[in-house]
Structure formats: C-alpha cells, structure tokens
Amino acid sequence: MDIKVxxxxxxxxxxxxxxxxxxxxxxxxxxxxxxxELIDREHYNLVINxxxxxxxxxxxxxxxxxxLKRVREHGGSVNLVCTNPQIKxxxxxxxxxxxxxxxxxxxxxxxxxx
Amino acid sequence: MIxxxxxxxxxxxxxxxxxxxxxxxxxxxxxxxxxxxxQRFSVDxxxxxxxxxxxxxxxxxxxxxxxGTIEIVCEVSAEGxxxxxxxxxxxPPLGAVEAERIGELGRTEELxxxxxxxxxxSVEYTSDVRDGTQLVMIKRVSG
Numbered sequence: 286m287d288i289k290v291x292x293x294x295x296x297x298x299x300x301x302x303x304x305x306x307x308x309x310x311x312x313x314x315x316x317x318x319x320x321x322e323l324i325d326r327e328h329y330n331l332v333i334n335x336x337x338x339x340x341x342x343x344x345x346x347x348x349x350x351x352x353l354k355r356v357r358e359h360g361g362s363v364n365l366v367c368t369n370p371q372i373k374x375x376x377x378x379x380x381x382x383x384x385x386x387x388x389x390x391x392x393x394x395x396x397x398x399x
Numbered sequence: 400m401i402x403x404x405x406x407x408x409x410x411x412x413x414x415x416x417x418x419x420x421x422x423x424x425x426x427x428x429x430x431x432x433x434x435x436x437x438q439r440f441s442v443d444x445x446x447x448x449x450x451x452x453x454x455x456x457x458x459x460x461x462x463x464x465x466x467g468t469i470e471i472v473c474e475v476s477a478e479g480x481x482x483x484x485x486x487x488x489x490x491p492p493l494g495a496v497e498a499e500r501i502g503e504l505g506r507t508e509e510l511x512x513x514x515x516x517x518x519x520x521s522v523e524y525t526s527d528v529r530d531g532t533q534l535v536m537i538k539r540v541s542g
Contacts, residue, residue, distance in 0.1 A: 342453050
C-alpha cells in the first residue's frame, strides 16, 4: 500500500497535487509533507486531485482539512477533484462537502479557484 | 441495538493480531474485507467495514497500547459480521459526535469516531486500565 504524490504548477499561482493510491494513517504523512511544502513556499491556491485515490481515512481527511485551514489564513483555497463514489460518500457523511469545493474534473476545480 | 450473531449460527471466526503500527493497518482492513466478502455484503458495505476497522486500529495506535499489538476478531453469521478490535491501551472516550460539528475546521480528531459510528449498524465501546480497550462493531447484511 502506498501513495504517489505528484505536484505540478498550473494556471496563475495555482498548484495541482495529484494523488494516486490509498491515503491512510501510514501514507498520509507523505501527502501532508507535499501540501505543507507548497504552503511554506507561499502557494495558497491548490487543487488536490483525488481521482486516482481508492481509499481515504480520517487521517487523510485531517491532512486535507489542515491544508485548507492554513491556506485560508492567507486568503487561499483548496479545491478537490473527486469522482470515486465511496470517497464522495465519506465527504458527504462527515459534512466536509460544506467546507471543500468538490468537483468532477480538474478544469472545473481550477476555474472555481479564480 | 442489533444483537451480536449468536454463536450457534456462526459461520466462522477469524482472528488476526497485528503490530500496533501504522504500516500494518492496511493488512487489517484487507483481511477484514476478505472475510466480509464471503458474506452477501454489497461492495459499498465492504468498503464501510474496511474503513471502520481501519479507524479502530488507528485509534488504538494513536492512543497507545502497552504490549504493542491489536487483536481483530471477525465472527461471520447469516445476519452479518461482528468485529471486535481489542488492544491493551486506554483509548479515547468514543462518545457520540454531532454531525454538524465534524465539518468545523480543527475537529479532525473526532472524524474517525464519527465514521465508525456512521458506517456500522452497532458499536459498543469499553475501556479500562486493567483490560484495555475493546470496540465491538456489527454490520448487518441488508436486504
């Protein structure tokens, strides 16, 4: 079980974090490190692409919430790309759909950052 | 509350013990998914069970165990599966968590507890200094 993290610059000051695999108590520190590094470099508009994520637990959700909290302190935002019904369900039942922008594709998530 | 599957209707018991370390949680959730897949659970239900067991193991790891292991016992019956997650540590009080509070930034420590309660049909939690922490979760086959 592992997570692959790929960070790439997109339009404007926005960055995309592509995640592939499973985000759990073991792999979430790697995701946290990638997001923290972007924020430390003063990139506050992020799209996190969960399209290739098969599984996420509370520690993964915690990392996303922590990232969102930090970028909001600087007027930024974190939008998510998520099409996996099981993962969408987790965002639904925890009420996190209310605090994250969740989109079906990267283009829509990027557009909503603007 | 849904009663635990009666022993005389048990289709089998599977016991697993893992080191209380993050890298072993995936083994626990995959093993439990394999057990659940022998029942008539939907794919969604199996995903729910996987996540609930993983959250229970994560709680055990984060709140410490004195002997460094987590025991997972799955009892399968016609009605569903009863899963016990046990460790020697003293876990956090797994009280009810209001759904409205989960979305608040900074309340991530309660997410795991909330998920366990939301995804399983029944959850019983006991914790004391002598016996450690035990979580018994039941998922019933629907339909």
